[in-house]
Structures are given as C-alpha cells and as structure tokens.
Amino acid sequence: xxxxxxxxxxxxxxxxxxxxxxxxxxxxxxxxxxxxxxxxxxxxxxxxxxxxxxxxxxxxxxxxxxxxxxxxxxxxxxxxxxxxxxxxxxxxxxxxxxxxxxxxxxxxxxxxxxxxxxxxxxxxxxxxxxxxxxxxxxxxxxxxxxxxxxxxxxxxxxxxxxxxxxxxxxxxxxxxxxxxxxxxxxxxxxxxxxxxxxxxxxxxxxxxxxxxxxxxxxxxxxxxxxxxxxxxxxxxxxxxxxxxxxxxxxxxxxxxxxxx
Amino acid sequence: xxxxxxxxxxxxxxxxxxxxxxxxxxxxxxxxxxxxxxxxxxxxxxxxxxxxxxxxxxxxxxxxxxxxxxxxxxxxxxxxxxxxxxxxxxxxxxxxxxxxxxxxxxxxxxxxxxxxxxxxxxxxxxxxxxxxxxxxxxxxxxxxxxxxxxxxxxxxxxxxxxxxxxxxxxxxxxxxxxxxxxxxxxxxxxxxxxxxxxxxxxxxxxxxxxxxxxxxxxxxxxxxxxxxxxxxxxxxxxxxxxxxxxxxxxxxxxxxxxxxxxxxxxxxxxxxxxxxxxxxxxxxxxxxxxxxxxxxxxxxxxxxxxxxxxxxxxxxxxxxxxxxxxxxxxxxxxxxxxxxxxxxxxxxxxxxxxxxxxxxxxxxxxxxxxxxxxxxxxxxxxxxxxxxxxxxxxxxxxxxxxxxxxxxxxxxxxxxxxxxxxxxxxxxxxxxxxxxxxxxxxxxxxxxxxxxxxxxxxxxxxxxxxx
Numbered sequence: 270x271x272x273x274x275x276x277x278x279x280x281x282x283x284x285x286x287x288x289x290x291x292x293x294x295x296x297x298x299x300x301x302x303x304x305x306x307x308x309x310x311x312x313x314x315x316x317x318x319x320x321x322x323x324x325x326x327x328x329x330x331x332x333x334x335x336x337x338x339x340x341x342x343x344x345x346x347x348x349x350x351x352x353x354x355x356x357x358x359x360x361x362x363x364x365x366x367x368x369x370x371x372x373x374x375x376x377x378x379x380x381x382x383x384x385x386x387x388x389x390x391x392x393x394x395x396x397x398x399x400x401x402x403x404x405x406x407x408x409x410x411x412x413x414x415x416x417x418x419x420x421x422x423x424x425x426x427x428x429x430x431x432x433x434x435x436x437x438x439x440x441x442x443x444x445x446x447x448x449x450x451x452x453x454x455x456x457x458x459x460x461x462x463x464x465x466x467x468x469x470x471x472x473x474x475x476x477x478x479x480x481x482x483x484x485x486x487x488x489x490x491x492x493x494x495x496x497x498x499x500x501x502x503x504x505x506x507x508x509x510x511x512x513x514x515x516x517x518x519x520x521x522x523x524x525x526x527x528x529x
Numbered sequence: 530x531x532x533x534x535x536x537x538x539x540x541x542x543x544x545x546x547x548x549x550x551x552x553x554x555x556x557x558x559x560x561x562x563x564x565x566x567x568x569x570x571x572x573x574x575x576x577x578x579x580x581x582x583x584x585x586x587x588x589x590x591x592x593x594x595x596x597x598x599x600x601x602x603x604x605x606x607x608x609x610x611x612x613x614x615x616x617x618x619x620x621x622x623x624x625x626x627x628x629x630x631x632x633x634x635x636x637x638x639x640x641x642x643x644x645x646x647x648x649x650x651x652x653x654x655x656x657x658x659x660x661x662x663x664x665x666x667x668x669x670x671x672x673x674x675x676x677x678x679x680x681x682x683x684x685x686x687x688x689x690x691x692x693x694x695x696x697x698x699x700x701x702x703x704x705x706x707x708x709x710x711x712x713x714x715x716x717x718x719x720x721x722x723x724x725x726x727x728x729x730x731x732x733x734x735x736x737x738x739x740x741x742x743x744x745x746x747x748x749x750x751x752x753x754x755x756x757x758x759x760x761x762x763x764x765x766x767x768x769x770x771x772x773x774x775x776x777x778x779x780x781x782x783x784x785x786x787x788x789x790x791x792x793x794x795x796x797x798x799x800x801x802x803x804x805x806x807x808x809x810x811x812x813x814x815x816x817x818x819x820x821x822x823x824x825x826x827x828x829x830x831x832x833x834x835x836x837x838x839x840x841x842x843x844x845x846x847x848x849x850x851x852x853x854x855x856x857x858x859x860x861x862x863x864x865x866x867x868x869x870x871x872x873x874x875x876x877x878x879x880x881x882x883x884x885x886x887x888x889x890x891x892x893x894x895x896x897x898x899x900x901x902x903x904x905x906x907x908x909x910x911x912x913x914x915x916x917x918x919x920x921x922x923x924x925x926x927x928x929x930x931x932x933x934x935x936x937x938x939x940x941x942x943x944x945x946x947x948x949x950x951x952x953x954x955x956x957x958x959x960x961x962x963x964x965x966x967x968x969x970x971x972x973x974x975x976x977x978x979x980x981x982x983x984x985x986x987x988x989x990x991x992x993x994x995x996x
Binding site for chain 2: 526
C-alpha cells in the first residue's frame with residue numbers, strides 16, 4: 270500500500286470531540302500530618318489538594334491506579350485518585366505496587382484494579398525469600414524484588430497462574446545494598462529503572478545497567494505518579510523526583526494549605 | 530465574766546463605793562479582759578492608717594455612778610462616743626473604742642479621761658517616707674531616689690526585659706514595717722514585680738531589695754507606678770521596635786521563568802543587636818489584568834504567600850525554621866513577583882519579573898482506540914491567552930496523515946477553563962479525535978503546537994500506544 274493510499278484511507282475529524290480541561294494531576298504525596306493528598310501541578314509548580322487517606326502507612330500510584338495501606342484498610346485508587354474500593358486488611362504488613370499487593374504473612378499476591386481484586390495463586394516456597402518491592406505489571410507478569418538472605422533477586426510472576434517465569438540477580442550497587450540488614454532501604458521498581466533509598470543517597474540503576482545517585486538521605490520512597498517518585502527524609506519537607514527517559518530531577522513539595 | 534471583771538478591778542485598784550475602772554477588751558484572745566497598764570501603747574501605726582483598741586469602763590463600786598465625761602485628744606479619738614451622761618449601775622459596763630491615727634512620723638501621747646479615770650495613751654506614727662529608697666540596675670551601686678522622683682527604665686526593644694533593684698533602707702532607730710507594695714500599669718503590662726512576701730519588716734538600719742522588671746508590651750511611652758504603702762513612685766519607659774539591621778532579600782533561581790523553584794535568603798548587613806521575628810511576603814502583579822489568583826505561587830515551607838523567619842542576636846541572616854533560606858515556586862502566571870521582607874521597623878523588597886512565554890507542555894500521552902485518537906496534554910500558559918492548537922498526525926514513515934495539520938480554535942475553551950481555575954496557568958487537556966474512516970492504529974505519532982500571545986510551542990513527536 271502506498272503512502273498516498275494510507276493518507277487517503279485515514280480520515281480524522283478536524284475538531285476535538287468534547288475537549289475536557291482540568292488541573293493537571295501529578296499524583297499523590299504524604300504531607301507532614303501523615304495525610305495522603307492529591308498533588309496537582311506541573312514540573313516546578315505543585316499544589317497539594319484534598320486528603321484521600323489519613324494515617325497512610327504505604328502507598329503506590331502510577332497515574333492509572335494505585336493502592337494505599339492505612340494499616341486497617343487497603344484503598345484502591347482510580348486513575349483520577351478517587352478511592353474506588355476499600356477493603357479491611359487483617360495483616361499490618363503489605364508490600365504495595367500500583368496494581369498489586371503482597372502480604373508476607375500469608376505469601377498472598379493480590380491484583381487490584383477497577384474491576385475488582387483477584388488473588389494470584391503464588392507458591393510461597395518458590396519465592397524463598399522476603400519480598401521488598403513490587404514492580405509494574407507488564408505482559409501478564411508482575412515483578413517482585415526479593416531478598417534471599419543478603420542476595421537480591423528479581424522474580425517475574427505470571428499473574429494468571431502464579432508461576433515464576435524468570436529469576437535474575439542484577440548486579441550493581443542496589444543489588445549490593447537492598448538486602449543488607451542495616452541498609453535495606455525503601456526500593457521502587459519502575460519499568461526501566463529501580464531506585465533505592467539509603468542513608469546517604471538515592472541510588473538509581475537502569476535496566477541497561479547505568480548507575481547514578483542523588484545525594485539525598487531518604488527514609489522512604491514511593492511511586493506516586495506516572496512519572497513521579499516521592500522522597501521522604503526525616504525532618505525534611507517531602508520531595509518528588511520526576512522520572513523521564515532523560516534522567517531524574519528533584520523538586521520540593523510545598524506544605525499543604527487547607528482550602529476554604 | 531462579770532464576777533471575774535469585778536475581781537480584777539478589786540485586785541487592781543481596790544473596791545470603792547462607786548468607781549469606774551478601765552480595762553482593755555481583746556475579743557477572741559485567751560484572756561479577753563486585761564488591766565490597763567499605767568501607760569498604754571498603741572504601738573506603731575503607718576501614717577494614714579488607723580489602729581483601734583477597745584476599752585471597757587466598769588463600775589466596780591456598790592452603787593450607781595454617773596459617766597459624764599469621756600474624752601481623749603488627737604491623734605487619738607473615740608469614734609462612737611456613748612451618749613452622756615449615762616448612769617452606770619454597780620457592776621455595769623460601758624464599752625468604747627479608741628482610735629489612733631498618727632498625723633506624721635514620731636511619738637504621740639494623750640490622756641483618756643472619764644469620770645475618775647485618767648489613762649495615758651501613747652503611739653508611734655511611722656511614715657514610709659522615712660525609708661530611704663535607692664535604685665540600681667544590678668551593675669552599679671544603687672543610687673538614692675530623690676523625693677518625688679520616679680524610676681525611668683529608658684528605651685527598650687519590645688519583648689526585651691530590663692530590671693531595676695529597688696532598695697528600701699530603714700535609717701531610723703525604730704523598726705519599720707512595709708505593709709503593701711504593688712505595681713500599677715497605666716496601660717498594658719510592661720512593668721512587673723518579682724514575687725516577694727509581705728509585710729516586709731525593716732529593723733533599724735536594715736534593708737530589703739525588690740526587683741521591678743520592664744518588658745515593653747507595645748511600642749511608645751509606657752507608664753506605671755510602684756506603690757510602697759502611701760509612697761507613689763512613677764515608673765516610666767519607652768518601648769521601641771527591636772534594633773535590627775536593614776534586611777536584604779537575596780534570591781537564587783536557575784531561570785527567571787514560570788514553574789521554577791528558587792530560594793530566598795534574608796541577609797543582614799551587620800550582626801543583629803536584637804532577637805525577634807520577621808516575615809517575607811510574596812505577591813504577584815500579573816501581566817494580564819483581571820486574571821484569577823495563582824495558588825502555585827507560594828513559599829514551600831508554609832504553602833502560602835508568606836513565611837515567618839527568626840533572627841537571633843548576633844545573626845547576619847534570617848532563619849526559616851532550621852534553614853538559612855526558604856524555597857518558593859514562581860507559579861504559572863507571567864508578571865512581577867514582589868518579595869517584601871519586614872523586620873522591626875524595616876522593610877525591604879526585591880522583585881522577579883516573570884516574562885510572558887509560549888505555552889509550556891509538560892507531559893503528553895497519545896493512545897489510539899478503535900474509535901479514534903486520544904491525547905492528553907498537560908502544561909501551562911503563563912499568559913492565559915492560548916488560542917489555537919495544531920495537531921499533525923503522521924504514519925510510521927513520517928508522512929503527514931489526513932491531508933495535513935488539523936488546527937483547532939481553542940480560545941474559548943481555554944478562557945472558560947482559566948476563568949474557573951485558581952491554579953494559575955496550569956491546564957490538562959484531554960482531546961479526542963474521532964477517526965471517521967480508516968484504522969486509527971495506522972497513526973504512528975502526532976506533533977502538537979499551542980499558540981498563545983507570546984508565541985508557538987511545538988512538541989517533538991508523541992508516539993501513539995495501544996490503551
């Protein structure tokens with residue numbers, strides 16, 4: 270088929286059907302009162318808006334959906350950061366990804382989404398370690414970061430049958446430090462890179478093996494938007510890292526201002 | 530009781546046929562009725578005060594007697610004299626009170642007379658003006674305070690405190706007791722006394738020290754008084770704003786543009802002589818009149834347009850919490866941001882001019898669906914004048930589809946949105962282009978242009994993905 274024929278065959282309506290304007294959504298972030306808030310804005314300008322959960326213990330949001338663990342409830346967030354489902358959690362500990370939750374006590378992996386929750390029949394013995402982070406779901410597989418003793422492993426779990434389809438031990442600084450008893454900080458797995466919070470810096474390692482660091486002492490990292498990771502540091506205001514193919518850039522978040 | 534009184538009278542003076550005898554009444558005491566010594570002293574009494582003593586006349590004789598006279602000379606007096614003459618039967622009594630109200634410092638005496646009774650009364654008037662008062666500031670020896678003089682605390686920064694030691698010395702040979710001491714403020718509560726116990730007894734030659742503090746509660750003259758019994762000592766002082774150096778605003782920002790984060794420092798050209806607090810305020814004058822406010826233009830520490838800072842004595846910069854600077858966002862509105870610092874009597878300003886700029890596109894996503902092409906664009910227009918958007922769809926070979934770019938007039942849509950938003954020039958646009966013929970998946974990429982009053986912003990190619 271010639272280029273001319275393609276052009277002729279495609280006809281796009283020359284007007285936007287029902288353009289919808291809104292305030293741009295960055296994602297979510299926890300404020301100094303431990304309240305999880307919606308963050309609107311663009312790079313360099315952030316506005317903390319409504320509270321979506323109090324006493325948030327852990328949270329993950331990727332712009333399409335997310336999960337919040339309040340210690341007593343697991344909140345499922347929609348793409349617009351509204352709470353679309355709540356379910357009580359008996360277990361305090363949970364490892365969260367934007368669409369998955371892993372409960373270490375029972376070695377249960379749950380997939381969540383707008384349609385509902387589903388349990389992935391994963392075999393605990395196959396994990397053989399401590400799950401410390403969940404990656405994004407890609408091609409019906411969810412990535413688990415697992416510490417087997419002090420060794421760092423990345424496992425791919427088939428979300429249909431719970432089978433582990435891939436195990437690998439990446440090298441690098443993150444692999445060396447993620448499972449240390451003293452230094453095992455907060456880890457975020459993204460599709461193309463992973464970030465580890467340590468006492469001295471945030472370590473970044475891409476799938477291509479490129480390593481870099483940001484000189485920020487962080488106590489907690491969380492994925493909080495399509496391109497955003499939140500940094501929490503003791504005694505410091507919350508910050509956000511924008512993740513782009515070109516690299517990472519750190520911004521500071523403003524304190525929350527209550528709207529009248 | 531009566532028999533006991535008569536017995537007292539008989540023991541003291543012998544019983545006559547009709548004889549008035551004088552006794553002292555002490556209600557509530559273990560021995561409520563006692564004989565009067567030859568000279569009865571009322572003791573010390575401050576000038577202006579009154580000391581009362583109750584007396585009783587008893588007819589200790591066997592027959593009635595007439596009480597025709599009952600008198601005493603000043604500064605003693607009988608405030609409620611009985612109606613005379615009065616017949617007092619045997620064993621009968623007449624009770625009355627004698628008051629001692631000294632008219633000055635020194636010893637006084639008088640004779641109380643009744644029919645057949647003559648009693649010497651004495652008393653000592655004490656005056657606080659016999660007490661020598663000197664004032665010190667704790668560093669040098671106290672200086673005597675002249676008669677009628679006040680205590681001036683001078684000028685002092687509001688919130689600071691200075692003290693004066695007020696020394697009371699009794700130069701007389703008699704003990705002196707101060708009954709009341711207090712501080713009165715004519716306005717506010719700038720003058721305060723350190724706690725002490727009353728009364729204060731001053732032995733001959735003895736002294737006591739009080740402390741009066743001055744903490745100006747407002748600026749301007751402050752007045753009060755230290756009252757020591759009847760002595761009134763004016764207290765004066767002036768509250769002034771703290772002595773700070775002129776603050777200077779220093780701004781560090783990588784680019785003077787919208788949606789930037791910078792830092793602000795309050796520098797002091799010399800070490801501050803005072804401790805206190807100040808405030809920095811940011812306000813924008815938009816380039817475009819009548820636009821909505823911009824909630825993104827804030828100090829990050831407070832999340833608002835103002836932020837406090839502290840200055841300690843000796844500091845050469847303001848402290849924002851524990852940091853020496855404070856971060857801020859320039860927001861998404863073109864105009865002039867004016868930062869104003871206030872510290873004591875000083876204000877200082879610094880401004881940033883944020884130029885109007887072509888629309889900034891922050892993120893773009895493109896997805897094709899079975900029905901068309903779905904685009905999501907976020908960014909900001911700091912002029913809020915976005916007018917047209919141009920979409921150029923291309924296939925995998927880079928060829929333009931649909932016969933060329935599609936231009937969409939969006940002025941009204943943007944204006945309506947900005948009129949309802951108080952988040953500056955930020956916007957997120959969800960645009961859907963229905964595909965009326967052909968397969969949407971044939972579209973590989975799109976280039977978007979947004980035009981506003983400052984120019985046109987093109988994006989690089991945005992590639993379509995499946996939902």
